[in-house]
Amino acid sequence: MRATTGGVARWIGGPCAIILVTSFVIYVALTFAPGDPVAQILGSRSSPEQRAELARELGLNLPLLVRYWHWLTGALTGNFGISTTFRQPVANILMPRIATTIYLVAYSALIILAVGISLGSVGGVSRRLRPYVSALIGFGIALPGYVAALVLVSIFAVYLGWFPTFGAGAGFLDRIWHLTLPAISLAIGWTAYVAQISAAAVREEEGREHVMTARARGLPPALIFRKHILRNAAAPIITASGLSVAGLVAGAVVVETAFAIDGVGSLVVKSVSAKDYDVVVAISVLIVAVFVVMNTLIALLHNIVDPHRKASDS
Amino acid sequence: MTAFISPADRQAPRSGSADPLVLLLAAICLTIFLIAIVGPYLAPYSPEDADILSAGLGPSGAHWLGTDALGRDILSRLLVGARLSIAGASLIVALSTLFGVSIALACAWRGGILDSIMMSALNIVFAIPGLLIAVILSALMGAGFWPPVIALTVVYVPFIARVIRSAALRERRRAYVDACQIAGFSSWRINLRHIAPNIGSIILAQATITFGAALMDFGAISFLGLGIQPPQAEWGLMVAEGRSELLEGSYQLSMSAGLMIIITVIVFNVLGERISDRYGRA
Amino acid sequence: MTNAIEIENLRIDLPRSGFRKRVPVINDLNLCIEEGEAVGLVGESGSGKSMTTRAIMHLLPDGAQRSGSVRYRGQEIADFDRRTLALYRSRDLGVIFQDPRAHINPLWTIGDFLVEAVVANRQMLRAEATDRAIALLAQVGISNGSQRIQQYPHQLSGGLLQRVMIVSALMPSPAFILADEISTALDVTVQSEVMAILSELRQSNRLGMLFITHDLDLAAAVTDRLAIMYAGSIVEVGPSHEISTAPKHPYTAALMASRPSLTEVRRLQTVPGRPISAFEAGNGCVFASRCSFAAARCSVERPLARQEKDRSVACHFAADLAPAISVAASQ
Numbered sequence: 057m058r059a060t061t062g063g064v065a066r067w068i069g070g071p072c073a074i075i076l077v078t079s080f081v082i083y084v085a086l087t088f089a090p091g092d093p094v095a096q097i098l099g100s101r102s103s104p105e106q107r108a109e110l111a112r113e114l115g116l117n118l119p120l121l122v123r124y125w126h127w128l129t130g131a132l133t134g135n136f137g138i139s140t141t142f143r144q145p146v147a148n149i150l151m152p153r154i155a156t157t158i159y160l161v162a163y164s165a166l167i168i169l170a171v172g173i174s175l176g177s178v179g180g181v182s183r184r185l186r187p188y189v190s191a192l193i194g195f196g197i198a199l200p201g202y203v204a205a206l207v208l209v210s211i212f213a214v215y216l217g218w219f220p221t222f223g224a225g226a227g228f229l230d231r232i233w234h235l236t237l238p239a240i241s242l243a244i245g246w247t248a249y250v251a252q253i254s255a256a257a258v259r260e261e262e263g264r265e266h267v268m269t270a271r272a273r274g275l276p277p278a279l280i281f282r283k284h285i286l287r288n289a290a291a292p293i294i295t296a297s298g299l300s301v302a303g304l305v306a307g308a309v310v311v312e313t314a315f316a317i318d319g320v321g322s323l324v325v326k327s328v329s330a331k332d333y334d335v336v337v338a339i340s341v342l343i344v345a346v347f348v349v350m351n352t353l354i355a356l357l358h359n360i361v362d363p364h365r366k367a368s369d370s
Numbered sequence: 371m372t373a374f375i376s377p378a379d380r381q382a383p384r385s386g387s388a389d390p391l392v393l394l395l396a397a398i399c400l401t402i403f404l405i406a407i408v409g410p411y412l413a414p415y416s417p418e419d420a421d422i423l424s425a426g427l428g429p430s431g432a433h434w435l436g437t438d439a440l441g442r443d444i445l446s447r448l449l450v451g452a453r454l455s456i457a458g459a460s461l462i463v464a465l466s467t468l469f470g471v472s473i474a475l476a477c478a479w480r481g482g483i484l485d486s487i488m489m490s491a492l493n494i495v496f497a498i499p500g501l502l503i504a505v506i507l508s509a510l511m512g513a514g515f516w517p518p519v520i521a522l523t524v525v526y527v528p529f530i531a532r533v534i535r536s537a538a539l540r541e542r543r544r545a546y547v548d549a550c551q552i553a554g555f556s557s558w559r560i561n562l563r564h565i566a567p568n569i570g571s572i573i574l575a576q577a578t579i580t581f582g583a584a585l586m587d588f589g590a591i592s593f594l595g596l597g598i599q600p601p602q603a604e605w606g607l608m609v610a611e612g613r614s615e616l617l618e619g620s621y622q623l624s625m626s627a628g629l630m631i632i633i634t635v636i637v638f639n640v641l642g643e644r645i646s647d648r649y650g651r652a
Numbered sequence: 653m654t655n656a657i658e659i660e661n662l663r664i665d666l667p668r669s670g671f672r673k674r675v676p677v678i679n680d681l682n683l684c685i686e687e688g689e690a691v692g693l694v695g696e697s698g699s700g701k702s703m704t705t706r707a708i709m710h711l712l713p714d715g716a717q718r719s720g721s722v723r724y725r726g727q728e729i730a731d732f733d734r735r736t737l738a739l740y741r742s743r744d745l746g747v748i749f750q751d752p753r754a755h756i757n758p759l760w761t762i763g764d765f766l767v768e769a770v771v772a773n774r775q776m777l778r779a780e781a782t783d784r785a786i787a788l789l790a791q792v793g794i795s796n797g798s799q800r801i802q803q804y805p806h807q808l809s810g811g812l813l814q815r816v817m818i819v820s821a822l823m824p825s826p827a828f829i830l831a832d833e834i835s836t837a838l839d840v841t842v843q844s845e846v847m848a849i850l851s852e853l854r855q856s857n858r859l860g861m862l863f864i865t866h867d868l869d870l871a872a873a874v875t876d877r878l879a880i881m882y883a884g885s886i887v888e889v890g891p892s893h894e895i896s897t898a899p900k901h902p903y904t905a906a907l908m909a910s911r912p913s914l915t916e917v918r919r920l921q922t923v924p925g926r927p928i929s930a931f932e933a934g935n936g937c938v939f940a941s942r943c944s945f946a947a948a949r950c951s952v953e954r955p956l957a958r959q960e961k962d963r964s965v966a967c968h969f970a971a972d973l974a975p976a977i978s979v980a981a982s983q
Contacts, residue, residue: 074497081494082506089510183714198635200586202593202609203628210616210624221617265754272709272749273769273820274742283768284757306499310590314613324502325594328509336509340502348497361759364806 071352078348079131079341083124086333131341137334141327146338150320154342156224157308157319159231163239164246165301172247172300173293176254177286181262189255196248201307205241205314212237222316235317242311246300253296257289264288290361298354302347389648395641402634406456409449417442417450418601429622436622439615444608444623448630451603455631458519458597458604459585465523466584467577470530475561477531478538489535492528500525500587508596515598518591525587526580533576537569571645578642582635589631605631654725656828656860657685657708661720664703666713668931674717675931677703679884679938681720682957687827690854690861692871692892694907695881696927701864704881705830708862709741742773746821746859748850750833752813756805762816763801770824781823788819792849811842818850828860835870847874868907872896880904883938884930890963898974900965903939905977937968945973 094107094116111117115126127137136146179189213221225234261267262285270280286293308321316322320339327335405412419442427437435444473492477485495503504521511517541547542565550560566573589606591597598604600611605627612624662681665674678700685691695701706712707722710729722729724740732740749755756765767781776784782801789797792815805813814834821829831850835843851874854861865871871878872892880888880901888901899905906923925942936951937943943950949968957966967973 074494077494078497082498085506085510090512194636194639195632198582198586198632198639200589200606200628200631200635202590202606203624203631206609206613206616206624206628210621214617265749265751266757268711269747269749269755270757271711272741272745272747274738274740275769275772276738279768279772283760288757288759303499306501309501309505310594313594324505325596328505328596331509333509336506340498340506343502344498347499351497364804 067352067356071348074348075341075345076128078344079128079337080124082340082344083127083337084120086337087120087123089331089333127337131338136338139327139332139335141330141332141335146334149323149335150338150342153318153320153323156231156317157305157312157321159224160235160238160242160308160312160317160319161301161304163232163235164243164304167239167243168247168250168300168304169297171243172250172297173254175247176251176293177258177281179251179255180258180289181281181285186255189251193248193252193255196244197252199244199248201241201245201310202314204244205238205311208237208241209315224317224319238311238315238317241314242304242307246303246307250293250296250300254289254293257292258285261285261288287361291358294357294361295354298350298357302350305343305346389644392641392644392648395637395644398637399641402452402637403456405449406452409452413443413446413449415443415446417447417603428620435626436620438611438623444626447603447608448605448626451605451608451627452630454515454598454602454604455585455589455606456634458515458588459581461519462522462526462584462588463577463581465519466526466530466580467573469523470527471534471566471573473527473531474534474538475565478535478542479557479561479565488531492531495524495528501590504587504591505594505596508591513596513599518588518597521591522584522587526584530576530580534569534573537572538565541565541568571648575642575646578638578645582638582642585631585635585638654687655684655723656687656689656725657683657862658723658726659683659704659707659720660723662704662707662722663719664700664707664712665717667715671931674715675929677884677930678707679930679933681881681885683879683886683889685828685860685862688858688860689877690863690875692863692865692875692878693881694865694868694871694878696866698927698929699881700884700930701866701881702832705747705832705862705864708830709745709747710737711741738773742769743775743824744827746824746826746829748814748817748821748829748831748834750836752817753805753810755817756813758805760804761801762803762805762808765805766801766816766820766823769820773824775824784823785819788822789816791853792818793845811839811846814842814846815849818846818853822853822857825857826859828862829854830862830864832864833866835865835867850874868896868904869911880907883928883933885938885966886957887939887966888964889957890965894963899977900963900970900974901939901967902943902945902973902977906942906944937966945969945976 094110094114095102098106098110115123118126130136134147136150138144139146139149142149175189175192179186179193182189209221213219219237220234223234225231264284267280267284270284275284305321308319309324310321311317312319312322313325320342324336324339327333327339410417421437421442422440429436435448437443438447473488477488500522503525504518507521507524508517511520547560547565550564588597589604589609592604592606593610595610598607600607608627609624609631612622612627615621616624660682662678663676664678665676668675681700681704683691683693683704693701693704703712707718708729710722710732712718718730724744729737729740760768763782763785766785767776767778770776770781770784771778775781785801786797789795789800794800794812794815800808800812800816805816808816817834829850834850835847847870853859861875863871863875868878868880872895875892878888878890878892878895879886880895880903882903888895888899888904890900895904896908899908903923910922923942924944928938928941930938934940934951936949936953937946937955940946940950947969953968955966955968957964958970
């Protein structure tokens with residue numbers, strides 16, 4: 057029993073602590089950002105009394121730690137403050153955009169996993185195709201998402217007219233149609249990264265002695281690949297895939313801007329320019345949380361795929 | 371004089387001729403740096419002078435790559451833009467290598483509390499995606515050249531520190547380091563004269579690969595409008611500026627700037643891989 | 653008796669870094685193994701022993717080039733189609749590898765390792781296979797088989813894992829066992845126990861075996877015939893007890909002279925020079941560069957194997973050297 061409670065503390069407590077510390081750092085950093093929220097809300101023609109009144113109302117005259125505490129307790133109940141540009145609660149603005157970004161990120165993640173792992177496997181196993189695969193990977197890694205976005209738009213949207221040039225769409229199929237090019241541009245770099253790691257891992261496992269044993273025992277090649285090569289190469293592939301999916305959330309900032317998609321990523325850029333800091337803090341903490349949760353999931357999965365740890369637990 | 375030799379001193383040039391591909395790549399790298407330095411003098415037109423009469427022209431004898439929506443010569447902007455792009459990426463690499471290696475050497479050498487505090491601090495930075503740090507910092511400092519440079523330095527320091535720390539730890543356990551200590555050398559001297567040169571190739575490989583990533587990310591921040599501001603020329607910014615023309619079917623602006631980024635990144639990545647293949651992986 | 657395995661004029665060339673063309677690692681190898689017979693293949697490392705086992709499994713490294721023939725029960729294995737080859741590897745051969753720790757996938761349980769081949773090749777159902785695995789584990793002295801099969805390889809000692817490997821080779825009831833340096837990774841007491849188990853099983857199941865080792869004494873103790881290998885070819889073949897008492901080839905004699913003695917303490921006598929690989933041997937006898945009896949003819953003309961009753965020796969001077977060699981070997 058004690059092992060399990062210790063495990064829970066480690067798996068849940070650690071990530072929570074990191075999210076807490078980073079949220080504090082981000083909150084404090086952005087309090088020092090230039091720009092006065094009171095002046096923004098009231099406009100330049102307000103009287104000093106009005107400003108002082110609003111500052112008190114918003115709690116801006118309180119010490120920093122107290123303000124953070126208020127923000128934190130608010131955030132835990134879903135109250136992330138008020139957007140100065142939209143003049144609405146931050147949560148109301150975020151909700152619809154989060155859905156769009158989740159669609160985009162999930163779509164990209166699927167592409168990364170499917171294409172990245174298969175491409176890597178081919179490059180790892182086939183000596184003949186290896187040079188072509190690694191050239192493809194090298195190109196993919198060097199292709200920035202914002203360039204990929206414009207290349208895809210000019211070919212598939214402008215020239216061929218198969219896909220729309222901007223927007224996120226509504227409803228499931230329309231969303232998929234709108235988000236295909238953005239998802240691909242977002243996925244390319246990470247796909248190449250996952251493929252690179254997978255190819256190296258598969259290639260290394262393929263040369264192991266136990267794979268020779270499996271061949272010597274006449275096992276079907278597909279079974280050998282699945283059970284003795286890919287399964288053994290799982291740990292680095294899981295790490296690379298997890299890091300990719302975590303990185304997608306941040307990468308969405310660029311791609312959403314390039315395709316004018318109204319998601320969380322483009323919102324954070326607009327909010328920074330508009331000095332709408334409550335929104336920036338909320339989105340930043342959200343992205344960090346996703347990042348940290350993904351990293352924890354990677355570690356958990358590692359524990360599951362490694363019999364050394366599994367056996368010592370039981 | 372030193373009575374014993376650390377491996378770096380006796381490392382004779384490796385047998386076998388230099389890899390021709392490495393020489394070629396190194397030559398391309400030098401050319402890119404050269405363009406960044408002398409580009410403005412080569413530029414046939416002023417990169418910031420708008421000329422509405424010759425806006426949106428295709429490639430011609432007068433404008434090899436055509437002109438943008440404001441009538442500025444694309445080739446000139448590309449040549450001048452190299453300066454900010456390359457300078458940005460170089461500064462990011464130099465600063466993050468300097469800080470990363472210093473932190474790594476200090477952590478590997480002192481170990482203990484310093485090491486664990488430093489490593490948990492870096493882990494927190496790791497927990498924040500790089501682009502987000504850049505976005506937040508540019509919110510704090512405003513747009514321009516320095517905010518993305520500082521932001522991306524913050525992003526890359528943990529990566530470099532982590533790799534170099536493990537290399538330095540391995541190096542620290544070797545016998546010649548004990549010998550240096552017994553001979554009474556100062557920690558500074560051992561670290562700077564012996565450990566750092568011995569992991570030099572790992573540092574070089576790491577810096578080379580970081581260059582490509584830094585160039586792409588620096589461009590990304592300008593692309594978002596949070597870095598270099600118009601009318602200055604920078605490759606990432608030029609990709610963004612070409613977006614509206616691209617929707618009308620004219621590709622030169624975005625594609626030429628994009629291509630410059632891709633080529634530069636590929637050259638540096640392949641070079642970095644070659645270096646680490648040749649001199650042992652980190 | 654009929655031959656289970658016939659290797660004829662086998663030559664294998666491998667790509668090698670620093671060489672433009674492939675270089676031979678096995679050259680003109682001839683060897684027959686009868687049904688139920690145990691043959692020991694003895695040689696130093698690099699002589700091509702393991703490559704010979706890989707040729708028998710038809711599992712050569714990437715880029716290898718093979719000529720000559722390897723036949724199983726009269727059929728050329730290079731002509732097998734994919735399905736036949738899979739069946740040949742899984743049902744006819746049982747392979748015991750040198751280092752069980754490396755040759756068993758660490759991520760699956762012992763039970764999974766034991767049953768996977770027979771189940772995948774539809775020889776048995778899983779439950780049936782599990783029962784057989786437990787029974788065989790008991791035969792090799794692992795009584796708590798039903799618990800062992802739930803464990804992972806890292807939870808077993810090297811000696812136990814080697815027995816698991818033996819069981820895995822016996823699972824499909826093969827006709828022929830390939831044992832590649834199976835005792836090298838074990839310490840001496842475990843080694844003799846494993847060897848005893850293997851010999852017992854082999855006799856009770858009437859299995860043929862090719863026993864690969866660098867240990868001439870060990871090979872002589874567990875096999876019917878010995879084949880001595882040097883630089884990719886076989887230099888001497890004959891009944892184990894005869895070869896280990898009266899070698900005819902100078903290399904065999906040198907090998908015997910360089911064994912550590914268990915009864916007297918003396919400096920080890922080594923074979924002069926270093927062992928060469930097949931591609932380093934010129935046109936002459938492969939052993940010429942190290943042979944203390946070598947004459948001019950030896951370095952220009954490759955000696956053919958000369959059959960004399962049930963022994964065969966590839967040496968120009970085998971007949972003349974017999975007395976000198978027996979002295980050298982007994983030293």
